[in-house]
Amino acid sequence: MKIKILVLIVLFGLCNGAIGQVISENLSGEITYESRANRYERAKKILQDDALISPFQEYLQVLAKDRFDIKEYMLKFDYKSGTYNSLSKEIAENNLDFYSDFPVASTYRDLSTDSILIHKNVIGESVFVKDKSFSIKWKFTNEKMDVAGYECRRANGVLNDSIYVVAFYSEEIQVPLGPSIFGGLPGIILGISIPHDNINIFAKNVTLKETTVPVGIYDAKKVKNMDSFTTFMKELSSPNPKRNGGAQFNIRTSFL
Numbered sequence: 001m002k003i004k005i006l007v008l009i010v011l012f013g014l015c016n017g018a019i020g021q022v023i024s025e026n027l028s029g030e031i032t033y034e035s036r037a038n039r040y041e042r043a044k045k046i047l048q049d050d051a052l053i054s055p056f057q058e059y060l061q062v063l064a065k066d067r068f069d070i071k072e073y074m075l076k077f078d079y080k081s082g083t084y085n086s087l088s089k090e091i092a093e094n095n096l097d098f099y100s101d102f103p104v105a106s107t108y109r110d111l112s113t114d115s116i117l118i119h120k121n122v123i124g125e126s127v128f129v130k131d132k133s134f135s136i137k138w139k140f141t142n143e144k145m146d147v148a149g150y151e152c153r154r155a156n157g158v159l160n161d162s163i164y165v166v167a168f169y170s171e172e173i174q175v176p177l178g179p180s181i182f183g184g185l186p187g188i189i190l191g192i193s194i195p196h197d198n199i200n201i202f203a204k205n206v207t208l209k210e211t212t213v214p215v216g217i218y219d220a221k222k223v224k225n226m227d228s229f230t231t232f233m234k235e236l237s238s239p240n241p242k243r244n245g246g247a248q249f250n251i252r253t254s255f256l
Contacts, residue, residue, distance in 0.1 A: 028078035029208040031148075031190070032087075033179045038198035040067040073201075075179060076213050077188070082177040083108045083214045107180050108216030109133060116181060117216035128218040131226045134159060134181045138167070147190040148203040155185055166193040173208070 040063040047056050071088040084107040105119040105126075118129040136157045143154040145168050152168035159165055167182060168191035178189025179201045190203040224232060 027173060027175055027208065028211040028213070029076075029173075029206065030211055031075045031077070031179075031188070031203050031207075032205045033073045033075065033084075033201050034204050035071045035073060035179075035199070035201045037069045037200075038067050039069045040064055041198045072204075073179060075177070076211050077175055077177050078211060078213055079175055080112055081108070081110050081213050081215075082175075082183075083216065084180055085214075104180070106216070108214075109177060109181070109183065110216075111176065117218060118181070119216070119218065126219065126222055127229070127232075128223045129226060129229045130218065130223050133183070135161075136165070136182070136184055137161075138185060145191070148206050150190060150203075150206065152190055153187075163194065164196060166195070167191065168202075173206075179203075 040060065043060060043063055047060070050056050071086060073084055073086055073088075075082055075084045077083075086105055105121055107119075108117040109115070110117075114133050116129075116131060116133045120127045120129065136159050138155045138157045141154045141156060145152050145154065147168050147170070150170040150172055152170045155167045155169060157165045157167060165182070167178065167185060167189045169178070169185040169187040169189045171187040173188040174186065175188045176185060177183045178185070179192055182189050182192050190206070192201040193199070
């Protein structure tokens with residue numbers, strides 16, 4: 001009798017494991033994220049000493065009354081890919097806004113090829129950045145946090161060997177994706193914080209359902225890799241040598 005019970009327990013465990021794998025491979029859905037960037041603090045870092053000079057001083061005074069730039073994005077995902085689209089239609093109003101808040105229309109990630117396609121709006125013109133997925137070195141912690149009704153575990157990461165990020169991922173949704181360019185964890189990322197750059201991206205709503213992930217479409221004539229895009233950003237700032245430091249700051253997070 002004990003042997004029969006043991007056999008049943010083993011079989012039940014094997015069935016559960018198989019079911020879990022099937023669910024994971026057929027998992028798909030939509031996640032709405034809110035991105036909050038403290039543009040006041042970002043602008044101060046960009047301007048540095050120029051923050052005391054007109055008209056930048058007046059600009060910062062305006063930002064001090066409305067510090068946060070808030071945008072919404074939607075991630076459509078399955079176990080093979082994900083598309084992160086902006087739901088906000090605003091564009092940068094002037095050159096300073098452009099440097100402190102570089103708009104992104106969409107980000108497409110293909111897990112099978114470990115590739116990424118970013119569609120950006122640069123002063124009214126579309127630019128596409130196509131390259132390998134970003135390298136992030138993750139270190140796991142025991143800290144946990146509830147995000148959008150899901151228990152998430154914290155992981156600290158270093159992006160491009162220089163940008164410190166904090167991620168909160170849910171093992172309940174075992175897809176290695178997340179907002180924007182972030183991923184590579186044993187569960188979907190529902191929260192991202194980039195402390196130095198004053199950016200926080202957190203999920204507001206998670207819906208698991210059958211979802212078709214739009215494939216990234218691009219204009220081959222406007223495609224750059226990440227290195228050429230970085231060069232493009234530096235050249236864009238060259239008429240303002242005092243702002244070169246600011247452009248470097250923006251390049252750190254211009255892919256978000």
